[in-house]
Amino acid sequence: MSLREFQRAIADFIASPERCARAMTGFAAETADFDLTERERRRLKAMVSDRRMSANCTLFRVNRLVPIFEVLPLTWRHLGAAAEKELHEFWRQHPDAVVQYGEEASRFGAWLEGRLSAGALPPGPAFDALRFELAAFDLAVTAETPLPGSATAAQRRVVRFDYDHMAVLRPAPGPVTPRRLRKTRWILLEVNDGGLCVSQMG
Amino acid sequence: MRPLGVGVLYNRALTELLLVRALPVDYVEIIPERCWTDRGPGARPRFVEHPRDRDTLKTLAQMYPLVAHGVGLSIASATRFDAEHVQQLGAWRRRFGVRWVSEHLAAVRVTADGVVDHHAGVALPLPWDLELLRLLVPRVRQAADILGCPLLLENGTVLTPVPDTDLTEVEFLNRLTAESPCRLLLDLHNLFVNSVNLGLDAYAFVRGLDLTAVEEIHIAGGNELDGIYLDSHAGACPPEVWRLLETVVPQAPNLRGVTFEFHESYFAGLGRDGLRRELIQAGQVWHSSRPEAGTTQGEIDVAAGVPASDR
Numbered sequence: 001m002s003l004r005e006f007q008r009a010i011a012d013f014i015a016s017p018e019r020c021a022r023a024m025t026g027f028a029a030e031t032a033d034f035d036l037t038e039r040e041r042r043r044l045k046a047m048v049s050d051r052r053m054s055a056n057c058t059l060f061r062v063n064r065l066v067p068i069f070e071v072l073p074l075t076w077r078h079l080g081a082a083a084e085k086e087l088h089e090f091w092r093q094h095p096d097a098v099v100q101y102g103e104e105a106s107r108f109g110a111w112l113e114g115r116l117s118a119g120a121l122p123p124g125p126a127f128d129a130l131r132f133e134l135a136a137f138d139l140a141v142t143a144e145t146p147l148p149g150s151a152t153a154a155q156r157r158v159v160r161f162d163y164d165h166m167a168v169l170r171p172a173p174g175p176v177t178p179r180r181l182r183k184t185r186w187i188l189l190e191v192n193d194g195g196l197c198v199s200q201m202g
Numbered sequence: 203m204r205p206l207g208v209g210v211l212y213n214r215a216l217t218e219l220l221l222v223r224a225l226p227v228d229y230v231e232i233i234p235e236r237c238w239t240d241r242g243p244g245a246r247p248r249f250v251e252h253p254r255d256r257d258t259l260k261t262l263a264q265m266y267p268l269v270a271h272g273v274g275l276s277i278a279s280a281t282r283f284d285a286e287h288v289q290q291l292g293a294w295r296r297r298f299g300v301r302w303v304s305e306h307l308a309a310v311r312v313t314a315d316g317v318v319d320h321h322a323g324v325a326l327p328l329p330w331d332l333e334l335l336r337l338l339v340p341r342v343r344q345a346a347d348i349l350g351c352p353l354l355l356e357n358g359t360v361l362t363p364v365p366d367t368d369l370t371e372v373e374f375l376n377r378l379t380a381e382s383p384c385r386l387l388l389d390l391h392n393l394f395v396n397s398v399n400l401g402l403d404a405y406a407f408v409r410g411l412d413l414t415a416v417e418e419i420h421i422a423g424g425n426e427l428d429g430i431y432l433d434s435h436a437g438a439c440p441p442e443v444w445r446l447l448e449t450v451v452p453q454a455p456n457l458r459g460v461t462f463e464f465h466e467s468y469f470a471g472l473g474r475d476g477l478r479r480e481l482i483q484a485g486q487v488w489h490s491s492r493p494e495a496g497t498t499q500g501e502i503d504v505a506a507g508v509p510a511s512d513r
Contacts, residue, residue, distance in 0.1 A: 003333055004280035004313065011312045011322035043364050047327065052361040052399065055430040059361075060323040097323035100239060141239065141252040191254075 002037055006044070009034040013048055015095060017057040023048050064097050064104070071105035072133045075112070077171055078126035078178075086112065086121070102137055109134050125163040125178045132159045132169065135189055136196055143191040155191040158201065160184055165200070203301065205458045205492060206267055208484045210477075211420075213466035217258060219474065220266070226481045229267040229301070231461045232259060234294050235274045240287075242319060249290050263298045269418070269459065270300045271387075275345075277355070278309040278328055281319075283341045285348065292349045302458065304354035304387040304418060305345075307338075307375075327360045330367040330374040335381070342382040354417055356387040359395045359433050372410040379415035386411075388454075389420040390446040391433055391463075397442075398431040404442075408450055416454040421447055421484060422463040435465040437472045438480055447484070452491040460484050 009031065013020050023030040027045050036044065047053060065087070069076055076083050090111045098104040109130050115121040135157035143155045161168065165187055167178035186201040207228030210216065219225050237255040241248050262268065275287050295303055308325040328334060345353045357375065369377065378384050388411070393404040421443050425436040439447075439462070451457060462480050464472055472480075 003329070003331075003337065006329070007280055007309055007322075007326055008312045010326050011320070014322065014324055014326070039366065043329070043366060046365045047362040050362040052430065055361050055428065056324060058428065059432075063323050097321040099321055099323070102239060140254065142250075144253040 002035075002040065005035045006040045009036060009040075009044055010047065013044070013053070014056045014060050015097070017054065020048050020053055020057065060097070061091075063099060064091065067099060067101040067104040068108050071101050071137050072108065072130065074129035074169065074171070075109075075126050075133055078124060078129050078168065079112075080126075080175065082121065086115065102141060105137065106134060123162070125168045128159075128161045128163050128165065128168045128178075132161075132165075132187070132189070135159050139189055139191050139196060157189040159187045159189060161187055169198070203458065206269075206301065207459060207492075208481055208488050209269065209459050209461045210481060211271065211461055211463040212262070213464075213469075215466040215469035219477075220262060223265070224474070226478060226485060227266065229269055229459060230262055231269045231271050231459075232262075232300075233273055234270050234291060235272060237294075238290070240274065243284070243286065248286060259298055268298050268300050269461075270295060270303045271461075272303065272305040275305045276309055276311040277305060277341055277345070278307060278334060278338065279311045280309070280337065281311060281313045283344065285344065288345045288348045295349060295351070302351055302354060302417065303349050304356060306358060307355040308358055325358055327362055327364050328358075329364040330369045330371050332368050335369075335374060335377055338378060338384075339382045342378070342384040346383040352383045352385045352417075354385045354387040356389050356420065357392055358389075359392045359399075361399060361430065363400065370410075372407055375415075376410075376412045379412060384415075385417045385456075386415045387418040387420060388416045388450065389422075389433075390443050390450065391420065391422040391424060391439065393446065394440065394442050395424060395431055395433045404446055405449070408446065408453075413450065413454045414456055416450070417456055417458050419447065419450060419454070419457065419460045420463055421460060421480075434468075435463045436468050437464060438476060439483075444483065444487070447487050448490075451487050457492075460488055 013023070019030055027048070031041060031044065068087070079086060090108055093111070094107060098107065112121065112126070112130060116123065116127060139155070139157055161181065162184055163178040163180055165185060167176070171178070188199050188201050190197045190199070208226070209229035209231050210225060210227050211231045211233070212220070216225070220230060237252050237259060239250045239252070241250060259268070270291065272291055275284060277283070291303055294300065306325065307328070309328060310322050310325055311319050312322050313320060342353055342355070357371070375386065379386060393407055396402040397404040421439050422433065422435045423437040423439050424432050424434050426432070447460065451460070462484055464477070
């Protein structure tokens, strides 16, 4: 299975600019894990040395970022300066790429929740945004389109907000932190024939 | 099967425009994988439909001929051939009356750390070797059997080509189409991208290619990132892509359609008028060599009141 090993090796290098950099001075050590023929080794060396290899690495990261950023734009916004650091740590712990939007966003969401539970991230409006955006995505892809006025439980989600939901969902420009609420608020997300509808409960 | 004419790759920014027939298109191309979640080999059910996307497709299928453009098969992966994925594509082809099915000549899945279906995150550079050809020929045959129609495979872009291959890309494609039921989706923007980034001669590529195997053409626009030109579907086609289209269309006797692709995140920049201009220009190229096919476009133009200057 020569081609199989070659593809595994290219994929590993594209996923790791650090590995590409190390290979520039120690190619043999960086490829010792792969069962490659001499021809494949020469090919790989030429490709890794190509100045355009860095663009491959960039594209890999862009392709991994897109599902998260598309599904969780508000979460990303409210994470602020922590977003990039959390993303890189998430990628380091989860080197396997997933390009299905919902799955990758859910994995990143679970990662953030874990970081919150572990005390590595402080509570904040990002977690309201996270719950809301994952629920909205889930509804958008899984809910049947209801007949007018007949939404069922499968077409609704209730999301908890600990921060002012208007400021979380429509953040003003600039680094403004939404106000923490004295009492938890519950927001209803519902699919109707026109799309997703958001309303406050109680 | 009769040619269709000019189509557009569906994205959510197009839904309203297509539902009111505001675009001069003869068909709509869909990405089936956007309409389901793939829970992976072994999961039951493996493919979970997105009901609202499915409902949109049902509506579109009543209004336009549909063609399918898959993005998840990874037919050139050495790990394994995903027959279940093809079966799902085939089921959707029959369900929605899809005219033809295309995929990428690509490897995006590898085995890593014991995970068989590890996603590489990008399409891996392919070695144009006899080993890969021997891998693909039976897979294409199997795919065509399952789909009940030939499989079209699309040429890709590459930033770091695999050196010292047995064949050139053109020779490889010609062998693949000669030895299997594979037909080609010739992506002219991908050719242009490779000409910009690698210095590849796109016209030499076209001259060497067996154009009787080309059944669909993709056109698109791109943009630059750090000095690299990308197939980002960022808006209008560059002039070089139009020139390539004008060159290829008259020489591809089995061509069934020309599809314009753009990513929905660029719709604001392209705009409805810009989109119509791309489709109308593609229609002009199409009709200049195939006046008998793709009549829908003319009808839609009239119905939508397109100014004569736009045609």
